[in-house]
Amino acid sequence: MTDQPEGTRPSHEAVEHKPGTVVDLNDYRRSLDPLPVTFHRRELDAILWIYGRMVGEGEWRDYAIDHLRDKAVFSVFKRSGEFPLYRIEKNPKLAAKQGAFSVVGSDGRILKRGHDLRQVLKVFDRKLKLLD
Template identity: 50%
Template sequence: MGTVTPFPLPTGRQPSQIGFERVELTRILDLYGRMVAAGHWRDYAIEFSRDAAIFAAFRRATERPEIRIEKRPDLRNRQGMWALVNEQGMVLKRGHELGPVLAPVERRLMKLIEE
């Protein structure tokens, strides 16, 4: 009863957009919630496109995002499909798994809580 079967795509055809899986989005939103509770972030945005799914976190709604968490499945076999990008667009961390890519933000959260 609880099994969800994905709709099959024709072979050789890419999905029309990339998205986050429930476990991935839960992990990202958990981190976001802790950063909001620490008083650091106040807003977020999610973008789904043909190439990537992007979660952006903002200190204030009128600024550029402080960080972006990007999922690009095309890079899965090369550098890893996950990337942490800073406000200037520089890639801070890239990897095959979400946990290690989020580690720098979680370390910053620990510093915010200690202060």
């Protein structure tokens, strides 16, 4: 047990190695690395619903999910091995400001950002029309 607040790393000077001290390995690992940001089940359901629709239309073919320390990313690919067409990101640090959810295009532009994931995913409801 430590006097450190949860989610912070102890400095090397603050950690004392006393012989004979028993340390719980799970507590030690949690103190070193905070848990990554993940998508909740309802968020993932909404994303996978859009993904399934776009796969059915032949637009998307593959995806990847990354859980990082500061954000969770759902990447969508036309073909595996290419750069992602879109990235659906959840960044909790931006929740109070611009919204935790965003859709990022392949060029890095943020296409839509907001607090509600379903509203942000409406960016995929737009139909692109060919202009003559």
